[in-house]
Amino acid sequence: MNQIENKTTTIKKYDFPTDFWWGTAASATQTEGAAYEGGKGPNIWDHWYEVEPNRFFDGVSASVASDFYYQYKQDIALMKELGHNSFRLSISWSRLFPTGEGTINPEAVDFYNRVIDALIEAGIEPFVNLYHFDMPLALQEKGGWESREVVMHYVAYAKTCFELFGDRVGKWFTHNEPIVPVEGGYLYDFHYPNVVDFKRAVQVAYHSILSSALAIEAYRDTRQTGKIGIILNLTPSYPRSQNEADRQAAYLADILFNRSFLDPSVLGTFPAELIELLKEQDALPAMGETDRKKIETYTVDILGINYYQPRRIKVKEHLPNPKAPFMPEHLFDYYEMPGRKMNRHRGWEIYEKGVYDILTNLRENYGNIECFISENGMGVEGEERYRDTDGSIQDDYRIDFIAEHLKWVHHALEEGSNVKGYHLWTFMDNWSWSNAYKNRYGFVGVDLTNQTRTVKKSGYWFKHLIEENGFEG
Numbered sequence: 001m002n003q004i005e006n007k008t009t010t011i012k013k014y015d016f017p018t019d020f021w022w023g024t025a026a027s028a029t030q031t032e033g034a035a036y037e038g039g040k041g042p043n044i045w046d047h048w049y050e051v052e053p054n055r056f057f058d059g060v061s062a063s064v065a066s067d068f069y070y071q072y073k074q075d076i077a078l079m080k081e082l083g084h085n086s087f088r089l090s091i092s093w094s095r096l097f098p099t100g101e102g103t104i105n106p107e108a109v110d111f112y113n114r115v116i117d118a119l120i121e122a123g124i125e126p127f128v129n130l131y132h133f134d135m136p137l138a139l140q141e142k143g144g145w146e147s148r149e150v151v152m153h154y155v156a157y158a159k160t161c162f163e164l165f166g167d168r169v170g171k172w173f174t175h176n177e178p179i180v181p182v183e184g185g186y187l188y189d190f191h192y193p194n195v196v197d198f199k200r201a202v203q204v205a206y207h208s209i210l211s212s213a214l215a216i217e218a219y220r221d222t223r224q225t226g227k228i229g230i231i232l233n234l235t236p237s238y239p240r241s242q243n244e245a246d247r248q249a250a251y252l253a254d255i256l257f258n259r260s261f262l263d264p265s266v267l268g269t270f271p272a273e274l275i276e277l278l279k280e281q282d283a284l285p286a287m288g289e290t291d292r293k294k295i296e297t298y299t300v301d302i303l304g305i306n307y308y309q310p311r312r313i314k315v316k317e318h319l320p321n322p323k324a325p326f327m328p329e330h331l332f333d334y335y336e337m338p339g340r341k342m343n344r345h346r347g348w349e350i351y352e353k354g355v356y357d358i359l360t361n362l363r364e365n366y367g368n369i370e371c372f373i374s375e376n377g378m379g380v381e382g383e384e385r386y387r388d389t390d391g392s393i394q395d396d397y398r399i400d401f402i403a404e405h406l407k408w409v410h411h412a413l414e415e416g417s418n419v420k421g422y423h424l425w426t427f428m429d430n431w432s433w434s435n436a437y438k439n440r441y442g443f444v445g446v447d448l449t450n451q452t453r454t455v456k457k458s459g460y461w462f463k464h465l466i467e468e469n470g471f472e473g
Contacts, residue, residue, distance in 0.1 A: 011473070012472065012473060013470060013472050014406060014407060014410045014471055014472070014473065015469060016410065016413070016469050017413075017420075018469060019420075020420065020421055020469065021085060021086040021372055021420055021421025021422070021423070022083065022084065022086065022421065022422060022423075022462075022465070022466045023079070023087045023088070023421070023423050024084065024088070024423050024426055024442075024443065025087070025088035025089075025423045025426060026068075026088070026089055026090075026425075026427055026430060027090040027132035027134075027176065027430075028090045028091060028095065028134060029043065029045055029062050029065070029132065029133065029134045029431070030062065030065055030066070030132075030426075030430040030432065030433075031065050031066045031068040031428070031430045032065060032066075032068045032092060032095075033062070033065040033066065033068065034067075034069035034070065035062055035063040035064075035065075036063065037069070038069065038095065038108065039095070039106075039107040039108060040095040040098060040105070041094040041098025041099055041105075041136055041137070041138065042094065043092070043093070043135060043137055044134065044144075044191075044192045044193070045061075045062055045133075045134060045192070045433070046061075046063075046137065047137045047140075048192040049061040049062070049063075055434055056434050056436050057434065057435050057436040057437070057438040058436055060431070061436075062431045065430060066429065066430045066446050067451045071453075072114070072115050072118065073118060074453070075427070075428065075453070076115075076118045076119055076122050076124065077122065078444060078453060078455070079119075079122065079124055080122040080123065080124060081463070082443065082455065082459050082462060082463045082466075083462070083466035084122075084427075084466075085124060085125060086125040086126075086127055087119060087423075087427070088128075088423055089127075089129070090128070090129040090130070090131070090134075091112060091129075091130060092108070093131065093134060093135070093136050094137070095108040095111070096108045096109070096112070096157065096160065096161070097136065097160075098138075099136060099138035100136030100138050100139035100150075100153050100157070101138075101139070101153045101157075104160065109164060112164075112165060113164075116128075116165055116168050116169060117168070120168060125170070127171045127172075127173065127374075127423075128161070128165065128169045128171070128172055129172075129173040129174075129175070129176050129231060130154075130157070130161060130173065130174055130175070130215065131154070131174065131175045131176065131178075132176040133176070133177075133180065133191065133433070135181075140193065144185075144193065144204070145181065145203075145204040145207045145208055145211075146207065148286075148288070150207075155211065155214045155215055155218055158174070158215040158218055158219070159218045159222075162218065162224065163222070166219075167224075169226065170224075170226035171226055171227055171228075172219060172226060172227070172228040173228070173229050173230055173374075174211070174215045174216065174230050174300075175208060175211075175212055175231065176304075176374075177232065177306055178205070178208040178212070178232070179205065179232075179233065181204065181208070182208070183201075185204070186200050186201035187201050187327065187328070191433070198281060198325060198326045198327060199281070199282070202278060202283045202284070203285045203286065205285075206285035206287070207285075208261075209264045210291055210294065210295065212230055212265065212300075213294045213295045213297075214294060214298070216298040216299070216300065217294065217298045220298070227301035227370075228300065228301055228302070229265075229301055229302035230261075230265045230300050230303065230304065231305075232258075232262055232265065232304070232305065233306040233308070233375075234262065234358045235257060235307075235308075235309065235310065235311045236254075236258075236310050236311065236354050236357050236358060236361075237250040237251075237253040237257070237258070237311045237312075237313050238250060238310055238311070238312050239313055240312065240313065240314035240315075240335040241314075243315070245315035246313070246314050246315050248315070249314060249315045249316065249332035250313040250332070252332055253313045253328070253331070255273050255274050255277070256274070256328045256331075257311065259274065260274055262366070264295050265299060265300050265303070266299055266303060266362075266367070267299065267366065268296035268297065268299045269296065281326050283326075300369070301370070302370045302371065302372070303362070303366075303369050303370070303371040304372060304373075304375075305355075305358055305362075305372070305373050306373075306374055306375035306376070306425075307354060307355045307358060307373065307375070307376050308348055308375070308376065308377070309348040309349050309354070310349055310351040311334070312334065312335040312336070312337050312349075313332045313333070313334065313335055314332065315333070316331060316333055337349075343378055343379070343380070345380045345381040345382075346378075346379045346439055350378075350401065352404040352407070353408055355373065355376070355409055356409070356411055356412050359409070359412035359417040360415070360417065362417065363416060363418070368416070368418045369418065370418050371418060371419055371420065372419060372420045372421035372422065372423065373405075373409060373419065373421065373422045373423060374423050375423060375424075376402070376405055376422070376424060376425065377398075377401075377424050377425035377441045378397065378398050378401040378402075378441065379438075379439030379440065379441045380397065380439060380440055380441075381440075383440045383445070392454055392457060393440075393445050393454070393456040393457065394456075395457055395458045396457065398456070398458040399458050402424065402458070406422060406471070407473060409422060424441075424443065424462070425441055426441050426442050426443075427442055427444060428442040428443070428444035428445070428446050428453060429441065429442040429444070429445055429446040430446075442456070443455065443456055443458055443459035443462055444459055
């Protein structure tokens with residue numbers, strides 16, 4: 001780190017490794033559109049919108065999204081212009097296999113081949129994720145992640161992707177934020193199938209972990225030379241105080257929401273305290289005889305870290321209704337720290353040091369596994385009010401958000417953390433599940449009336465950062 005002294009302040013230069021991965025991340029359902037075109041089968045989001053459109057902000061579906069299916073060439077050219085050397089996308093399972101199994105859709109193979117080839121031609125390495133919340137509807141009707149049969153269909157889908165695209169893709173990811181379908185679909189009613197049942201949620205989580213291990217086994221069997229990992233949304237749990245009761249409450253939250261996926265993915269084991277908790281709630285999942293060995297053996301090569309906000313915890317202050325179904329919050333309460341910095345559009349606390357704490361934890365307790373920041377970003381509602389006369393969003397708040405997080409990433413790098421890159425969520429404004437286009441996240445603005453793209457101030461700032469491989473601040 002170089003320091004430039006002047007009379008009023010000290011400016012630091014944050015230099016990053018020359019091979020650092022700079023780019024953005026996106027997902028199929030949120031960007032592709034063409035939801036009923038190109039041979040794609042319906043997924044749970046298509047179905048849920050059909051039956052409950054009122055659950056989606058402004059009644060907007062993902063049927064068009066950001067039109068990446070038709071505009072990918074222009075979008076990739078714009079990524080190149082903005083300096084990307086990497087980009088994470090996901091493959092739509094129901095586009096490749098319209099019913100999740102059986103016959104491959106040749107139009108999907110052609111589409112993803114063209115996208116991958118266009119990225120490589122532009123000098124952008126494709127990071128490919130296999131599952132991003134978008135269960136094929138036909139497989140959800142067979143039980144989704146509750147079903148062992150669906151796990152095996154997922155492994156077959158993963159094998160097909162490795163065979164079709166593995167000659168050009170060197171970084172694979174089994175799942176993005178696998179705890180979110182657990183929370184949303186089986187605990188808190190914000191994803192389909194809108195179940196509220198802790199025991200079923202545990203089975204979904206377990207099968208997601210198992211499916212990841214089995215997909216890694218399948219990848220290793222290909223003898224391809226790339227790496228395969230998983231992307232986890234790690235949300236540090238901070239106790240309200242150093243009181244033992246607050247600390248224990250935060251510890252339990254960490255086990256349930258972070259270590260439940262982090263430990264088996266990286267270490268191949270489950271926390272003993274988690275197993276005991278599940279026993280107490282009669283919620284242990286159904287397991288196969290060889291499952292534990294598979295999970296122990298087929299751990300990840302690389303870890304993607306999605307970080308947006310901290311989790312602040314205090315001891316449970318009021319006993320839950322004994323007739324209420326068990327929920328994680330029966331063990332702790334959330335705590336709103338006075339004076340916290342907030343993104344009030346999204347309702348999330350901004351705590352930049354959290355990314356450093358995650359990286360330090362990985363270095364100290366998880367073998368300093370190779371990792372990267374696979375998502376970090378700031379969603380803002382009503383960004384059009386920041387548009388200048390040239391049509392560009394003047395999003396200095398996003399620049400500040402990224403820079404302050406990168407300072408802590410840099411600090412972790414200096415201390416030896418094995419962090420290899422930073423991907424913003426997201427490249428261009430995209431459809432965000434039940435929030436649709438309420439909050440905008442992209443470096444590139446999207447006009448939904450005509451699908452035109454306009455680079456925001458932050459996009460040009462990021463381009464300059466990549467050119468300099470760092471920034472001053």
